Amino acid sequence: MPDVQSMVLEFVNKLRKRKIEGSQATARCTVELLRSVISHHRVPHANQASALIDAVKAVGAQLVAANPVELAVGNVVRRVLHIIREEDLSLATAAVAGFDLLDASDDDEDVNGKGIGYPGMSAAVVAAAARSTLRPPSLQTLLEGTPESATVPYTSSSGADSESKTADKSSVTRKLKHDVIEGVNQLIHEIAGCHEQIAEQAIEHIHQNEVILTLGSSRTVLEFLCAAKEKKRSFRVFVAEGAPRYQGHLLAKELVARGLQTTVITDSAVFAMISRVNMVIIGAHAVMANGGVIGPVGVNMAALAAKKHAVPFVVLAGSHKLCPLYPHNPEVLLNELRSPSELLDFGEFSDCLDFGSGSGSPLVQVVNPTFDYVPPSLVSLFITDTGGHNPSYMYRLIADYYSADDLVM
Amino acid sequence: MGAQKKGGARVSDDSEEQSRQRLQAILLADSFTTKFRPVTLERPKVLLPLVNVPMIDYTLAWLESAGIEEVFVFCCAHSTQIIDYLETSEWRTHPNLVVRTIESHKSISAGDALRYIYEQQTETSQIQGDFVLVSGDTVSNMPLADLIQEHRERKKRDEKAIMTMVIKKSKPSLITHQSRLGTDQLFIAVDPLTKQLLHYEEDKVDHARGSVCLDKSLMESNPSVLLYNDMQDCYIDICSPEVLSLFEDNFDYQHLRRHFVKGVLVDDIMGYKIFTHEIGSSYAARVDNFRSYDTVSKDIIQRWTYPYVPDINFGGNRPVKLGRQGIYRACDVVQSRSADVGASTVVGYGTKIGNGDRILNSVIGNGCSIGSNVVIEGSYIWNNVTIEDGCEIRNAIVCDGVRIRAGAVLEPGVVLSFKVVVGRDFVVPAYSKVSLLQQPMKEDSDEELEYADSGSGTADRLSGLSLEMESKGSELGPDGAGYIWEVCEGAHDEEWKHSVAPIPEDKLAEITQAMDDYDDMEDESVVPTSGELKSDADSINTDVNDPGDDYGYFEKEVEGTFLRAVEEGIKVELGVLEINSLRLSYNMESADCAGAIFYSMMKLAVDTPHSSASELYKTASSIIAKWKGLLGFYVKQTDEQIEVMMKFEEMCQETAKELGPLFAQILHVLYEKDVVQEDAIMRWAEEKAGADEADKVYLQQCETFIQWLKEASEEEDEDDDEEED
Numbered sequence A: 001m002p003d004v005q006s007m008v009l010e011f012v013n014k015l016r017k018r019k020i021e022g023s024q025a026t027a028r029c030t031v032e033l034l035r036s037v038i039s040h041h042r043v044p045h046a047n048q049a050s051a052l053i054d055a056v057k058a059v060g061a062q063l064v065a066a067n068p069v070e071l072a073v074g075n076v077v078r079r080v081l082h083i084i085r086e087e088d089l090s091l092a093t094a095a096v097a098g099f100d101l102l103d104a105s106d107d108d109e110d111v112n113g114k115g116i117g118y119p120g121m122s123a124a125v126v127a128a129a130a131r132s133t134l135r136p137p138s139l140q141t142l143l144e145g146t147p148e149s150a151t152v153p154y155t156s157s158s159g160a161d162s163e164s165k166t167a168d169k170s171s172v173t174r175k176l177k178h179d180v181i182e183g184v185n186q187l188i189h190e191i192a193g194c195h196e197q198i199a200e201q202a203i204e205h206i207h208q209n210e211v212i213l214t215l216g217s218s219r220t221v222l223e224f225l226c227a228a229k230e231k232k233r234s235f236r237v238f239v240a241e242g243a244p245r246y247q248g249h250l251l252a253k254e255l256v257a258r259g260l261q262t263t264v265i266t267d268s269a270v271f272a273m274i275s276r277v278n279m280v281i282i283g284a285h286a287v288m289a290n291g292g293v294i295g296p297v298g299v300n301m302a303a304l305a306a307k308k309h310a311v312p313f314v315v316l317a318g319s320h321k322l323c324p325l326y327p328h329n330p331e332v333l334l335n336e337l338r339s340p341s342e343l344l345d346f347g348e349f350s351d352c353l354d355f356g357s358g359s360g361s362p363l364v365q366v367v368n369p370t371f372d373y374v375p376p377s378l379v380s381l382f383i384t385d386t387g388g389h390n391p392s393y394m395y396r397l398i399a400d401y402y403s404a405d406d407l408v409m
Numbered sequence B: 001m002g003a004q005k006k007g008g009a010r011v012s013d014d015s016e017e018q019s020r021q022r023l024q025a026i027l028l029a030d031s032f033t034t035k036f037r038p039v040t041l042e043r044p045k046v047l048l049p050l051v052n053v054p055m056i057d058y059t060l061a062w063l064e065s066a067g068i069e070e071v072f073v074f075c076c077a078h079s080t081q082i083i084d085y086l087e088t089s090e091w092r093t094h095p096n097l098v099v100r101t102i103e104s105h106k107s108i109s110a111g112d113a114l115r116y117i118y119e120q121q122t123e124t125s126q127i128q129g130d131f132v133l134v135s136g137d138t139v140s141n142m143p144l145a146d147l148i149q150e151h152r153e154r155k156k157r158d159e160k161a162i163m164t165m166v167i168k169k170s171k172p173s174l175i176t177h178q179s180r181l182g183t184d185q186l187f188i189a190v191d192p193l194t195k196q197l198l199h200y201e202e203d204k205v206d207h208a209r210g211s212v213c214l215d216k217s218l219m220e221s222n223p224s225v226l227l228y229n230d231m232q233d234c235y236i237d238i239c240s241p242e243v244l245s246l247f248e249d250n251f252d253y254q255h256l257r258r259h260f261v262k263g264v265l266v267d268d269i270m271g272y273k274i275f276t277h278e279i280g281s282s283y284a285a286r287v288d289n290f291r292s293y294d295t296v297s298k299d300i301i302q303r304w305t306y307p308y309v310p311d312i313n314f315g316g317n318r319p320v321k322l323g324r325q326g327i328y329r330a331c332d333v334v335q336s337r338s339a340d341v342g343a344s345t346v347v348g349y350g351t352k353i354g355n356g357d358r359i360l361n362s363v364i365g366n367g368c369s370i371g372s373n374v375v376i377e378g379s380y381i382w383n384n385v386t387i388e389d390g391c392e393i394r395n396a397i398v399c400d401g402v403r404i405r406a407g408a409v410l411e412p413g414v415v416l417s418f419k420v421v422v423g424r425d426f427v428v429p430a431y432s433k434v435s436l437l438q439q440p441m442k443e444d445s446d447e448e449l450e451y452a453d454s455g456s457g458t459a460d461r462l463s464g465l466s467l468e469m470e471s472k473g474s475e476l477g478p479d480g481a482g483y484i485w486e487v488c489e490g491a492h493d494e495e496w497k498h499s500v501a502p503i504p505e506d507k508l509a510e511i512t513q514a515m516d517d518y519d520d521m522e523d524e525s526v527v528p529t530s531g532e533l534k535s536d537a538d539s540i541n542t543d544v545n546d547p548g549d550d551y552g553y554f555e556k557e558v559e560g561t562f563l564r565a566v567e568e569g570i571k572v573e574l575g576v577l578e579i580n581s582l583r584l585s586y587n588m589e590s591a592d593c594a595g596a597i598f599y600s601m602m603k604l605a606v607d608t609p610h611s612s613a614s615e616l617y618k619t620a621s622s623i624i625a626k627w628k629g630l631l632g633f634y635v636k637q638t639d640e641q642i643e644v645m646m647k648f649e650e651m652c653q654e655t656a657k658e659l660g661p662l663f664a665q666i667l668h669v670l671y672e673k674d675v676v677q678e679d680a681i682m683r684w685a686e687e688k689a690g691a692d693e694a695d696k697v698y699l700q701q702c703e704t705f706i707q708w709l710k711e712a713s714e715e716e717d718e719d720d721d722e723e724e725d
Helices: A004-016 A023-040 A048-066 A071-100 A102-112 A123-134 A139-144 A161-192 A194-199 A219-230 A247-257 A267-276 A299-308 A391-401 B012-020 B055-065 B079-088 B110-124 B145-157 B216-221 B242-249 B256-266 B290-301 B456-469 B505-520 B531-537 B547-568 B572-586 B590-607 B613-634 B638-653 B657-672 B678-689 B694-701 B703-724
Strands: A211-215 A236-240 A261-265 A279-283 A293-296 A313-316 A371-374 A381-384 A387-389 B024-028 B070-075 B098-103 B131-135 B138-140 B161-169 B187-190 B197-201 B226-228 B231-239 B273-279 B284-286 B327-329 B345-347 B358-360 B375-377 B392-394 B433-435 B483-485
Touching (some): A004 A023, A023 A071, A071 A161, A211 A219, A211 A247, A211 A267, A236 A247, A279 A293, A299 A313, A387 A391, B024 B055, B024 B110, B098 B110, B110 B242, B110 B256, B138 B290, B145 B161, B161 B242, B161 B256, B197 B256, B231 B242, B231 B273, B242 B256, B256 B273, B547 B572, B547 B590, B547 B613, B572 B590, B590 B638, B590 B657, B638 B678, B657 B694, B657 B703, B678 B694
Parallel strands (some): A236 A261, B024 B131, B070 B098
Antiparallel strands (some): B138 B284, B187 B197
C-alpha cells in the first residue's frame, strides 16, 4: 500500500517546482491523488461524510497552496468535495425512499448488475434525487423531469429514518466511500475524455474552406481541429506562434503531421491577418465564473482583433477548467511571471544587469507573464464537454458542478 | 535516471551498475573564506538569508529538482547550527532527497574537506560514482541530469576526463574588469571541439594591458583554442571519484580552482582532463562576497532564478505575493498609507512600515519594525530589525536583531552584524563593518591561512571579549553597542570592489583616468586599482601565485620561527631545518630566506630595548655573531649576499630607521663574520653607483669602508702578484 502522505508530498513538490504543466495533466494527477486519499482514509461510523470532506479539504489546501496559479487543482478538489456531498445526500434520501421500494429492489439489482449489495433504485434515480435536493432549481433539472420517488422531501424524513439508520448502519458506512470512489472514477473518466467530448462538436462549428486562427498550443484545440479534418472538412489554420515560449511551433508541427494546411504567423501579425479569418479558436487555461477566460499570453490581443473584425472568438474548455471563482476575488492569482531568460539571453544582457556601477538599481526590467485575461464581453462562445454555451451562462453551468460551501477552501 | 541507455562499449553489468547509481552531490556548507566577516563569526554563511530564504535552501531545492537523490552536506564552521537547521527543515523528511551531514572541524579549505570525505569514504564508501560538487551558496536552476549523463559518457570514452565544469556567459565590466559577481575577470582557454579546458586564469591578469600568458605548448598541441574573457565560473562541478583521490594524493591542494584546476592543467604525467559545459538559458551563480550577494539577490527579485523566487514556495519558505513593479509583499505587512514602497522590493511577514517611509530596491525581512520618515535604498534588512524614526539607510546589510536609533545614518557599504545597536543620530561611515564581537587580532587569526573561516572556536573565544565591551563606551554613539572593525591593511582600497554598494562614481572615473594614462604612457606599468599591487606587477607574467603576498606571509613565518628559536635556544641546525621546510612550502628561493632571516634578526635587535645607538649596535652585532650559522646557510652565493644587503637597506629606509646611521658599522660586522663577502659588497656598490641620489645615502655612508676594501683587495692582489713573482 503506497503511503498516501508521501504521495501527497511528492505531488505538492512537483506543483511547487512547476514540474507539471497543462491543466489537464494537473487535473488528472490531482483527482487520482484524491481518489487514493479517499480510499485510504478510515472513515468513522458517525458523520463520515464530513470526515471525508475534511480529509480532502486538508489535502486540497496543500495542493492549492503549492501552485495557486494552476486553478485546475482547486477546481478538481471542489468537484471531489461536491461528489462527496452529493453521494452523502443521495444515500440519505435513498435510505428513506428505499424502504418503500424494498420489494422491487432485488430485481433491480440483478438488472443493473452492479452488485453493490444495497437495495434501492437505479443509479440514475439516486443521482437525480441527490441532484434535486442539493441544487437549487435550475433550467436543466426542470427539463430533466425528476422521478416520483426522488421527490421525497429530505427534511420530512427526519422522524422516519431512525429505523432505517440502525438497520443499515454498517452497510451505509461502506457504501458512502464506495459511492464516492465510484463518483471520483467517473470524474477521472470525464477529465480523460473531455477532449473527445469537445472534439465531437467540431463538425458543427468548422465549415468547408474556412480559415481558423489559434494561438499557442492546446491539446483540446488540436483534437478539435483534427476531428473536423477527419470528417473530411477542408480548412486552413493560422497558428500564432505564442512568444516567448513558441508553443505555437509545436502545434503547427502536430497539425502538419495530421495533414492540415497550416500557416505560422508571429503574434504581432494577428491583427493583420484577422480579416482573412473566419473564426478564432483558442484553448483556455481556466474559465472564471463570470465567463472571463485565462489563456496563454497574447490571447487578449487576439480577442480584441477578432472583436474589431467581428470574427467569432471561440474558447474550448474541459469541465475541469471551469472555476467557480470570480477574477476579482483577492485570493485568485491570475498570473505567473516566469524567468526573463525566455525573453533575453542572459550573457548578452549581463552588462546591463551589472549592479556594481551606476545607481545600483536595475535599469532593465523584464516582465514575462504566462497568462492573459480575456473579459467575457470578447468571447462569442464557450465549447465545453456538455456543449456550446454563452459567456453569460457560465456561472449557471459552474453552479452545477460545485457546492457553494466549498468555494472558499 | 534508471532507464538511461548506455552505449554498450563496456561490460554490460558495469553499465547496469552505473545506471542504477544514485545521483549524489557533495555540498560544502562552508566557503573557507573570510569575505562575509563579521557576519560569519556568528552564523555560517549558508544560513544567511538571501531574499529572506537561507542560501542553503536554494542550493538544496535546486539539487532536488535537478534529480539529485542524495546530498552530503559538509559542515565545518558552526556545524551545529547547520545540522540543527537541517534537522528542523523540511529537507529531513523529503521524499526524493536524502540529506546527510558530514562534520569536521579540522578542515580549513575545500581541499581539506574533500580529503576528509575521501578518508570517510574508504570506510563507508557512500559515494559510489560521479558526484556533483557545489558549495552551499550556489543559486541555480540549471538541469543536471543531462550534464551528468554527458559527463559519464565522456568518462567512458576517455578515462582521464575526470571533471566537467559549468560556465556561463556573463560580460565583465569594461572599467573595473570585475564580473557582475564582484570576482575578478576570468580568462579561460577551451578547445572549441571537445570543450576541454586548457587554461584557467582567474586572478592577477594584467588588466591594464589586457594580456594573458598562454603556454606555448598549448598552441602546439591544439589546432585551435578558444579564449574567453566573458565567462563566469559557476563553481558547479561534475566530478568523478578520481577527483577525491587526487586531492588525497596532493595534500597541498587547498583551493578548488587556484590549486586543483591549475594543478590538473599543469600536470601532464597523469594527463587528467577537465571539460567545460556552457549553460544557455539557465541561471547559476555563487554568492562569494557582498557584491555577489547584492547581485544574486537582485537576480532573484528579477526572477532569473525562476522557480526559486520569493512568490513560490520551493523549499519550506513562506511565499510572498508579487505585485506590480516587482514588489513582493507578505500578506500581513502593516504599511502606512503615506509610505512609498518602490520597485524591486521584498517585504517579509509581520513587518511594519511607518508613515512617510521611502523604500526602494531593498529586501526587508520578517518581523521588522520601521519607524516613520525612514529612507531605505538598495539595502538588505534581515529579520527582527528595529529602525527608529528618520533613519537613512543606503546600500547596507543589516543583520538580525539590529536596532538603529532615531536619526542614525548608514552610509553605503555598511554591514551591521547581529544585534548591533546604532546610537541616536550616529553616522556610520561608509564601508565599515560593525559587530558586537571585537575584530580578531591579526596575530591570532592565522592570517597565513587566508582560507581560515570563522572556526566555531574563534567565535567562542570572541564572545568572551564582548562582555568587556559593556564597561567601555561604544564606538557607535553613547547609546549604541558594537565595534567598528578596522579595514585590513591593503584591503582598504579594495573595499569598494566587494561591497554591497555600487562602485562610486569617482572611483570609476579614477580607473578610467588611470586607463587613459596608461594608453598615453605605454612604458610605465600602471596598475589601475591601487599602488599596493606594484610589487607583483613586475613578476606578473612569471608567477601565477601572488608573490608579493606570499613573500609577506613567508617573511612573517620566518620571523616567528626565528623568534621562537631565540627564545627557546634552539640549535642552529634545527633552525635551518625549520626554515628549509618553510622555504619549500612557500616555494621560495634561498635568497628570500636569507633576506627574511636577516630581516628577523635586525628586527629582533631593534625590538630589544636599548637607550642609545651604540647599545643597538652592540645587540645587533651580538645577534649576528650568535646566528651567523643560520644566516650563513643561505648566503653561500654572492646574489644571496647582495639580497641581504638590499634587505638591510630597505629596512633602514622604511621599517627600522634607527638602524640607518649604523648601516656601515653593521655591514662591517657582517663582513667580519663572513656573512657578506667582499665580492658581494663590491657588486652592491657598483649597482648602487648608478642609482638616484636618494638611494645612495647608504652607499656614501659606507664609502670609507668600501674604499678600504678596495685597497685591501688590491694589496692582496699585489701580495699575490709578489708571491707569484
